Structure formats: structure tokens, C-alpha cells
Amino acid sequence: MSWKNAFNSSVGKKIQMSLTGLFLILFLLVHCYVNAMIFYNDGGEKFTEAAHFMGTNIVIRITEIGLFAFLILHIVQGLRLWMQNRKRRNTRYAVSAGNATSKWYSRSMGILGTLILLFLILHIQAFWAPNRFSQTTGNGELDLYGMMRDAFQNIVVVVIYIFGCISLAWHLVHGFFSAFQTLGLAMNKYKGIIKSVGVAFSIIIPLIFALMPLAFYLHWIQ
Amino acid sequence: MEHYNMNLTLKVWKQKNTNEKGRFETYHVKDISSEMSFLEMFDVLNEQLIAEGKEPVAFDHDCREGICGMCSMVINGRAHGKWEQTTTCQLHMRAFKDGETIVVEPWRASAFPVIKDLVVDRQSFDRIIQAGGYVSVNTGNAVDANAIPIEKHMADEAFASAACIGCGACVAACPNASAMLFLSAKVSHLAMLPQGSPERKERVMNMVNQMDKEGFGSCTNIGACEAECPKGISIENIARLNREYLGAMFDGGSKNAI
Incomplete structure (x- = not known):
């Protein structure tokens, strides 16, 4: 039993999806906490302070490399699972059981994940990439608060962000519980609480994220 | 009626x-x-x-x-x-x-x-069972039923897993055509009993490998298998299988696995 086998076996793949997924869930929590500082409505003072810490602290920066590594692993294995699993049934059913036996979002993790990936490319390109580029080329950190305020005056951008948050929410409804199920923890008395916490997390975090562009667009915060 | x-x-x-x-x-x-x-x-x-x-x-x-x-x-x-x-x-x-x-x-x-028509070849299930190896069950005179003490609720859970009749409805219902519910029921019912414990690590590794070789899909926790299982096998068995696999993966005991 080699590590390569563990990496490629069906259970090995889902353990990777689960562990990287849990790490990404933790990231969402931190990202949401830091960005929610815009709601102090203090002209971005507290937010900029937090963003400065996140952008310059050595521990955070090293963790960031890990974050990208895990994100890429999650995407690669997710897409592999999606493609391989599609090939396991060559003749499709004439009548589908549809929602009678399973939830649509559980069957659509590949599509939901791809939507989030497309959103992520736009999102990273708009904020993270220019900021890090400016930092590494010696021009210092950018005014992220000002960039957000400007970007979210455009209704198209706001709609894309809200759509991204909705995709994330449905992805999480399945993903949160599934991560614990895969690690063998979603059993007996824990099953119910993991399901409930997962649904609450899937609603609250994407909702806070979605409120950010909306708050700028509607001038709730200046 | x-x-x-x-x-x-x-x-x-x-x-x-x-x-x-x-x-x-x-x-x-x-x-x-x-x-x-x-x-x-x-x-x-x-x-x-x-x-x-x-x-x-x-x-x-x-x-x-x-x-x-x-x-x-x-x-x-x-x-x-x-x-x-x-x-x-x-x-x-x-x-x-x-x-x-x-x-x-x-x-x-x-x-x-x-x-032919509605008849399908389910021998891949037999090969998964064979990959699991044997359990040590003594033959000869009937052993006293209480010779090996087994906790009541473990016996019940093992029995619930053993209720799997291997019909393959889980595979038929799964959008990924995964055999994970079947496999997990078989792994669970032996792993929960003392008779099945000695070979549990090799068993889970070999059975998962065989399942992958047979061309079944991977489990993504959709849950359609549980909804369609005629014997009401719960996907908690899959959670248990994953735990067994994780344990075997990080343990030297699985070195005998193929």
C-alpha cells in the first residue's frame, strides 16, 4: 500500500477533498471576519489595519502559500472526481430519479465548484493579485478599501459577487456535512449537530460576504 | 386494501x-x-x-x-x-x-x-468480497454462544450492516455508480465484531482497491444509495469505512495489503 495508491484510490481522493475543504472553510471564516470590519463604517480604518496585518505577517503569508496549494489540490481532485465519475455509467437512465432520492446540490458539486472557480479568478484578479504585485515590486500595499468602494459602484460587479456567494452557499450545504462524513465523524449523536451547523454556516458566511458589495452599492457604508 | x-x-x-x-x-x-x-x-x-x-x-x-x-x-x-x-x-x-x-x-x-435485457453481471461484487479475504471462524463442535463477549449495541449494529443482500441497488441509484454503500456494509459488519478484527486493516485496503479496479465510481456523499437500499443500510457505514481506511492508511498493519 503506497502513498501514491492512497492519493489515487477513491477513498483517498475523498479524504483529500474533505481535508482541503475543511481548510478552505476555516479560510472563509477568517476572510469573512477580516472583511466584515468594513461594517464599522469608519472610512475603512479598522479594515485597513487588519488587511495590513494579513498582508504583511510572515505566518499569514506562509499559510497563504498553503492555502493556494490546498485550493489547487481541491480543484484538481474535484475535477478528476467529476470527470471520472461521469464515465462510470455509459448508458444513462431513460427516467431519472431526480430529487426523489437525493438533493440537487449534492449531485451538482462539480458545476457549483466550477462556478466558484470562475468567480475566484475574477475576484483574485481584482483584489489579491494587484495588491501582492504592488507589494513585491516595492510600491507598497494598495488601498483595498478604496478599491472595493470603487469596484462595487458597478451593478454588474455586484451581481457577479452575489451570484458567486449563492454558488458558494449551495456548495457549502453539501460540502460542510460531507467533509465530516468523509472523515468518519458524522455518526450517531454528532450527525444532527454537524448537519445543523453546516446549514447555518452555509447561510451566514455567504450572506455576510454578499452584503459587502451590496452595502457599498447602496451606500450603507461610505 | x-x-x-x-x-x-x-x-x-x-x-x-x-x-x-x-x-x-x-x-x-x-x-x-x-x-x-x-x-x-x-x-x-x-x-x-x-x-x-x-x-x-x-x-x-x-x-x-x-x-x-x-x-x-x-x-x-x-x-x-x-x-x-x-x-x-x-x-x-x-x-x-x-x-x-x-x-x-x-x-x-x-x-x-x-x-441480456434486464440481467446484469454483478460478479464484480463477488470479487470485492473475495478481496476481503477470510475471517477466522472455528469449525467443529458448536462454540458456546457467549464464548466471545460482544457488546449488545455493537452486535445490533453489525447485524444491521450484515443485512446487506448485495443486490447492487446502491450502485444503480448512485449518480457516480459507486459501490461504496455495499462495500461499507461488508467492511463494517466484520470490523465491528471481534471475529473480524484481526484482518480488518488489510481487508479495508484490499476491498477498496478491488472496488476501484472493477470500475465503480467514487463516493461523493450524495446519499441516493441510502434512499434506495432495500435493506435500509445507512450511509453511517460509509463514514465508518472511511475511518477504517484512514486508520489502515496511517498504520503499518496495512503493509500486507496488495
Whole structure:
């Protein structure tokens, strides 16, 4: 039993999806906490302070490399699972059981994940990439608060962000519980609480994220 | 329950052999009693086809008591039909209305090639079981039932997992055509008992590897298997299987695994 086998076996793949997924869930929590500082409505003072810490602290920066590594692993294995699993049934059913036996979002993790990936490319390109580029080329950190305020005056951008948050929410409804199920923890008395916490997390975090562009667009915060 | 007769239109999958392409054939059956089982309705259809000089529909069946795991039909998109925790042979015609059209398909999965019509080759399941190896059960004189103490609730859970009849409805229902529910039930029922414990690490590794080799899909925790299982096997077994696999993966005990 080699590590390569563990990496490629069906259970090995889902353990990777689960562990990287849990790490990404933790990231969402931190990202949401830091960005929610815009709601102090203090002209971005507290937010900029937090963003400065996140952008310059050595521990955070090293963790960031890990974050990208895990994100890429999650995407690669997710897409592999999606493609391989599609090939396991060559003749499709004439009548589908549809929602009678399973939830649509559980069957659509590949599509939901791809939507989030497309959103992520736009999102990273708009904020993270220019900021890090400016930092590494010696021009210092950018005014992220000002960039957000400007970007979210455009209704198209706001709609894309809200759509991204909705995709994330449905992805999480399945993903949160599934991560614990895969690690063998979603059993007996824990099953119910993991399901409930997962649904609450899937609603609250994407909702806070979605409120950010909306708050700028509607001038709730200046 | 009120008895009634019905006339039905059946769209049944006909396929000559593994290599040939299949298609749907439409049949009409008359005066089907609501008290018949689904397979008895197929017997009526086949008698009718034989009388007409046509080829009957091939389908798997054996005990017709819901315990052997041979019957295997996807009825209107549902493995073993829409009744919960019921095999096709225990599905009764009172589940249908007069004049209804019923679509009947075989289990569809690359690891279950169609042999003929509704009969599929499920020997991949046998090979997964074989990959699990043996359990040490003493033969000879009957051993005292309480010679090995087993906690009551563990015995009950192991029994619930052992209820799996290996029919393959989980594979048929899974959008990924994964055999994980079957595999997890088999791994669970042995892992939870002291008789199965000595070889548990090699067993889980070898059985998962064999499942992947047979061309089943990967489990993504969708849960359709649990909804369709005629024996009510819970996906908690899959959680347990994952835990067994994780334990074996990080432990030297799995070095004997193939």
C-alpha cells in the first residue's frame, strides 16, 4: 500500500477533498471576519489595519502559500472526481430519479465548484493579485478599501459577487456535512449537530460576504 | 386494501447481449391484479410473449422473498421501484394505477455490464468480497454462544450492516455508480465484531482497491444509495469505512495489503 495508491484510490481522493475543504472553510471564516470590519463604517480604518496585518505577517503569508496549494489540490481532485465519475455509467437512465432520492446540490458539486472557480479568478484578479504585485515590486500595499468602494459602484460587479456567494452557499450545504462524513465523524449523536451547523454556516458566511458589495452599492457604508 | 385489476403499458429494456446496443420495447399487459408482485406481472407478460411466439424478457430473480438480492430492476427511474426498503419482488402492483406506463431498465453501471435485457453481471461484487479475504471462524463442535463477549449495541449494529443482500441497488441509484454503500456494509459488519478484527486493516485496503479496479465510481456523499437500499443500510457505514481506511492508511498493519 503506497502513498501514491492512497492519493489515487477513491477513498483517498475523498479524504483529500474533505481535508482541503475543511481548510478552505476555516479560510472563509477568517476572510469573512477580516472583511466584515468594513461594517464599522469608519472610512475603512479598522479594515485597513487588519488587511495590513494579513498582508504583511510572515505566518499569514506562509499559510497563504498553503492555502493556494490546498485550493489547487481541491480543484484538481474535484475535477478528476467529476470527470471520472461521469464515465462510470455509459448508458444513462431513460427516467431519472431526480430529487426523489437525493438533493440537487449534492449531485451538482462539480458545476457549483466550477462556478466558484470562475468567480475566484475574477475576484483574485481584482483584489489579491494587484495588491501582492504592488507589494513585491516595492510600491507598497494598495488601498483595498478604496478599491472595493470603487469596484462595487458597478451593478454588474455586484451581481457577479452575489451570484458567486449563492454558488458558494449551495456548495457549502453539501460540502460542510460531507467533509465530516468523509472523515468518519458524522455518526450517531454528532450527525444532527454537524448537519445543523453546516446549514447555518452555509447561510451566514455567504450572506455576510454578499452584503459587502451590496452595502457599498447602496451606500450603507461610505 | 381494495383489490383492482389494471391494464398497463410497459417500456422494457431489451438487449441481446453485452456487446449489442439495447433499446426499449413497448408491451401491453391486461387484467393485472393489484395483489400481484412486480415479478409476477413480468411472469404474466412472459407467458403472453411465449404464447405469441415472441422472445420473453430476461430478468433476474430467485427467492422472491426479498432476501436473496437477485432481483434488479430500475422502475420509473427508481431502483427496486418507489416503495421504500423494498426489493422488486416485494413491490406489489397496488403501487401502480390502471392505464399507467411503466419504464423498466436494468441496473446501469459500467461495472455491471448487461448480460441480456434486464440481467446484469454483478460478479464484480463477488470479487470485492473475495478481496476481503477470510475471517477466522472455528469449525467443529458448536462454540458456546457467549464464548466471545460482544457488546449488545455493537452486535445490533453489525447485524444491521450484515443485512446487506448485495443486490447492487446502491450502485444503480448512485449518480457516480459507486459501490461504496455495499462495500461499507461488508467492511463494517466484520470490523465491528471481534471475529473480524484481526484482518480488518488489510481487508479495508484490499476491498477498496478491488472496488476501484472493477470500475465503480467514487463516493461523493450524495446519499441516493441510502434512499434506495432495500435493506435500509445507512450511509453511517460509509463514514465508518472511511475511518477504517484512514486508520489502515496511517498504520503499518496495512503493509500486507496488495
